[in-house]
Amino acid sequence: MSSILIKNATIVNEGRQFNADVLIKNGFIEKIDSSINSSADTIINAEGKYLLPGCIDDQVHFREPGLTHKANIASESAAAVAGGITSFMEMPNTVPNTLSQTLLEEKYQTAARNSFANYSFFMGAGNDNLEEVLKTNPKDVCGVKVFMGSSTGNMLVDNEKTLEGIFSKVPMLVATHCEDEATIRHNLELFKIKYGEEGLTPEMHPLIRNAEACYLSSSKAVELAKKFDSRLHILHISTGIETKLFENTIPLKDKKITAEACVHHLWFSDADYAAKGNYIKWNPAVKSATDRSQIFEAVLNDHIDVIATDHAPHTIEEKEQPYSKAPSGGPLVQHALTAMLEFYHQGKISLEKIVEKMAHNVAICFQIEKRGFIREGYWADLVLVDLKSPWTVSKENILYKCGWSPFEGQAFTSKVTHTIVSGNLVYNEGVLDHHQKGQRLLFDRN
Template identity: 70%
Template sequence: MANSILIKAATLVNEGKQTVADVLIKDGKIAKIGTQLSAPEAKEINAEGKYLLPGCIDDQVHFREPGLTHKGEIYTEAKAAVAGGITTYMEMPNTVPNALTQELLADKYQIAQHKSLANYSFYMGAGNTNLDEVLKTDPKNICGIKVFMGSSTGNMLVDDEKTLEGIFKNAPILVATHCEDESTVRHNLQLFKEKYGDAITPEMHPIIRNEEACYLSSSFAVDLAKKHQTRLHILHISTGKETFLFDNKTALADKKITSEACIHHLWFHDEDYKTKGNWIKWNPAVKTIEDRDEILKALLDDRIDVIATDHAPHTKEEKQQTYLNAPSGGPLVQHALNAMLEMYKQGKISLEKIVEKMAHNVAICFQLADRGFIREGYWADLVLVDLNASYTVKEDNILAKCKWSPFEGTTFHSEITHTFVSGHLAYEDGKFDESVKGQRLTFSR
């Protein structure tokens, strides 16, 4: 039983209910769930008064490797994720070079195999000219195909209608889209440049990248998916209007079209640009308080299916530039679960719903093999949380390589104390055990 851990008397939050139980982990998997379990040779962890959740699965991160490692890298960002209770991530293709060939995609898996403390998968990137490569993607061991239907960072805008039709018609797996209408954004930006020159401020960001730009693109993607029966997943919904594109009557496993909300769109709103400026500059933009509240409402009534981060670090120097020069994106993996637990404490969402949206539903959406639930026989991706502890986010406890966070100065009234990745106790009371790396995800497709 040398590879065994026994978690005693935890409050399990799983599959819509809370129960106090012991969990025995053996050889990376959940061997037994019960009461008064005994395993004399196992490492025992007293979890009385703590909450045991399935590890969060983040379906949208940008860890910046290869080519942009001054901003972040798989090693540093995966550690930050694990400290934040994210045991599994799916990473985007807009690295340098862009992951637009099967060989370049394979290179990223090689890096992660040696460096990633968390479990991992990587999206195949779609461009205007690589449809043949996209269609070679193996549904069994790749999370999905990423399509930028509005440019964000990098040069991966797919705006050729013939290419989009080809992707949506023939994609062998889930297609994940960034939806902003590029012509609308460019038109708005030109108007603001004519009026303000270089003096455009971050407060103007949600007006430039506005509701119309998002809805035009999202509704177009939904129409394409319905036309071709594509398995579509729309990322980072940022407007209330878009939430009505989605269905909450169909069981999640049967949905062809699903959607995601991100932490920043659930937490911040446009008034925060006055104090946060470029630190909350994302694409799509953080919008009005009404948009924020409607996104939460859609999350609670199951029009929106999952919660993710869109973790996308940039250096402080890059973000401190003028609005026109500062890139969009920010680090979020370390504080995503804490932020949602804070919203639970504020009475906005239940623990069960947090687990559903950050673990169960991601596993269902992506057809993950044996992950996302606390079940016997499943991989032991688990997080222990102390809801009676608190800590304040400061530069010296930020683990992302960029060393800043939009949550800097925020006090969270919960703490992640232990994170188990495929049965390995990777994080315990602020310390990492990096002797075992995360696993490559496989999919039941």
């Protein structure tokens, strides 16, 4: 591995900003000092730029295997790295669903060949594979994913005994998608009776997949976790009422129940359906401006612990179908950090809090080994950003295989200029080094 010396950076790390140089050797941060005069294979002058720990995205859907017409690990990890995300955790609702240890390992082998970012993959839980789930190694797998709501294939877990088995027996982190399916089906039928299937529109999405559906499921997950003392992580909180389910009075490392907010639920509201339609159709749905502000407040006051993307691309053709046929999900990894930095420019969040929620806390939450912080002896997962380099999202600069973004036309103030993954300069001023690959994430768990 080559050595890298970063000079004159403003480092944002562990709640403070300071000017320093960083020396990287053999994949790791060897030295952080006010002035380092060591020789290196690559020297980066970071004067005027901010050096952040690389973002760790704990929820992505990279669509490989089986859905590679939408995306694949290579294309989406390239977009992630260009956006300052150095590590990702990918979900099991690919085709086939990742419901066996054999299929899980095949994903890891694919990523080892093709991923530009560091990677981990969730083991999927279904209604009938608990024995296989319990074989999962907590040292090298990020967690077990349970769809307590909308899913594809054989992944909706709605059997009470199965849920109790998962929460009582799985010794590692259980991540849940929480929407009550019965409530959603009931709401959908009411809307179909009133408007007909052809009369349904994207504006109805947050009314069909409403706050009640989310809260019923999330509160049930919390109840199960408390009953069995499970390690629960609830994904993509989309309502204000759900934020009250979580504590903020104990250190994150001691929390047994944690929560995630996604960039799209912090950025968009139901007022945006009129202009963007199915392009902001997600599950759980983007809801009211009040929900959005309450989620943002929960991020700031630590009821919500991490920020992620739920990156879930579909083709333009799929998204342009009528509402009832258009799939839910959208691409976000290339623009998540710059979107959060836009909130910083608006005075809504500090740089330190962005770093905490997108890097530090994800590492703590998942007990990731030697990542998520700028520390000597840690893996060099780093991103340099220029906070004064305006640009606009357009089809010409989108790296997602699907070729679109819900942020198209959005002007951002900040730009990612360099991304270092496991000590390698993978992204440099708009150029991706296709020879460098990420590492498998490991976890410091007993």
